[in-house]
Amino acid sequence: MKNTILSEKDAKIIEKVILKVGKIASVKDLIKIFSKEYSHYSAHNRIQTLCRAGWFLRIKKGFYMIIENLSSRSINNMSLLAISQALNKNSYISLDTALNYYGMFDQYSKNIIAINLKLSKNYKFQNNNFKFIKIAEKYYFGFAQIRIDEKIINMATKEKALLDFLYLDNSFYSASLFFEKLKEYKKDIDFAKLEEYSLRFGISIQRKVGLLLDELNINSDKLFSNFKKHTGYSRFTKESKKFNAKWRLYYDDRIIK
Numbered sequence: 001m002k003n004t005i006l007s008e009k010d011a012k013i014i015e016k017v018i019l020k021v022g023k024i025a026s027v028k029d030l031i032k033i034f035s036k037e038y039s040h041y042s043a044h045n046r047i048q049t050l051c052r053a054g055w056f057l058r059i060k061k062g063f064y065m066i067i068e069n070l071s072s073r074s075i076n077n078m079s080l081l082a083i084s085q086a087l088n089k090n091s092y093i094s095l096d097t098a099l100n101y102y103g104m105f106d107q108y109s110k111n112i113i114a115i116n117l118k119l120s121k122n123y124k125f126q127n128n129n130f131k132f133i134k135i136a137e138k139y140y141f142g143f144a145q146i147r148i149d150e151k152i153i154n155m156a157t158k159e160k161a162l163l164d165f166l167y168l169d170n171s172f173y174s175a176s177l178f179f180e181k182l183k184e185y186k187k188d189i190d191f192a193k194l195e196e197y198s199l200r201f202g203i204s205i206q207r208k209v210g211l212l213l214d215e216l217n218i219n220s221d222k223l224f225s226n227f228k229k230h231t232g233y234s235r236f237t238k239e240s241k242k243f244n245a246k247w248r249l250y251y252d253d254r255i256i257k
Contacts, residue, residue: 010050013037014066022150023066023079024086030056030064059083059125082151084112084130087123091116091132092143092154095168098161104185115140115156115164133168142197158185159194166205172237175255179212191218199226204234207249211236214246215256 006014013034021029027047034043050056056064063086065079081093081101091114098113099105111129117140123130142160145152156164162181165174182189191213198209199222206223213220224246233248240250 006050006055009037010046010055014050014055014068018066018068018150020150022082023068024059024082024151025056025064025066027062027064057126059086060123063087079148080112080128081153081155082148083125083128084114085151085153087130088114088116088132090118092140092156094143094156094161094164095133098156099158099181101155102158102161102188104158104181104188135164135168139167139201141200157193158189159197162189163194163197163201163205163209166208167201170237172239172252172255175208175236175252178208179215179255182212182216186216186218195220195222198223203227203230207234207247208236208251211244211247211249211251212256 017025017030017033020033030047031040031043034046037043038046047056051058051064055067057067059065065083081097084093084097085091093101093113094115095113096105096107096109096111100107100109110127111131113131113133115135116132117137118134119132120134121132123132142163143154143156146155147153162178165178168174194209195213198206206227210220210223210227213223227247233243233250236249236251236255240252242253243250
């Protein structure tokens with residue numbers, strides 16, 4: 001039976017770790033702080049002992065989550081965001097996860113979704129799935145830094161999280177969700193920013209956003225002015241059959257109902 005009782009000395013060291021680096025700590029951080037009370041060799045051994053006792057949970061090689069109370073090892077949503085950033089520091093939270101953070105998405109999900117430049121990859125931790133989606137560098141923008149558990153988290157703005165839906169998923173679901181959120185949270189969305197961000201995407205995205213802004217009686221002049229330089233047409237989804245002449249876009253009218 002393993003010993004799970006913290007000594008007073010270790011409890012104070014762990015408190016220092018949390019105050020200094022938060023609940024997500026690298027091995028380097030732990031050794032640096034533990035070495036102030038133990039020799040380097042003893043510090044390494046003590047950290048491993050605390051890992052086996054359950055006080056440190058391995059997230060990935062070199063990174064641990066600190067557990068303050070073994071009787072309650074549940075992980076809250078804020079901690080999950082910090083874990084995602086630790087798994088891939090060059091990423092930003094987006095899509096469902098970002099909308100959930102802003103209170104715009106009320107469906108519970110064990111998926112924590114982030115955007116990055118290098119690769120698409122999934123990690124599993126404590127029954128949660130951390131999903132990283134690759135995006136082209138020119139679309140890697142539109143996020144701000146927030147602080148959670150003493151860690152800096154890259155979080156998509158509301159406007160960019162919505163646009164990522166349109167860009168990454170051509171399905172009816174993403175299209176209808178995009179319009180639903182524009183309509184429901186009309187007072188909370190910066191439509192000037194949404195239009196500005198849309199201009200950094202391809203013409204197909206600009207047409208889609210322009211059509212939906214028109215449906216909500218929101219100014220889309222900048223998008224339309226840029227759109228007029230282009231020819232051809234686009235489709236909102238593969239199933240879209242109704243044609244909007246202004247935006248030269250085939251769409252599914254169920255999206256805007």
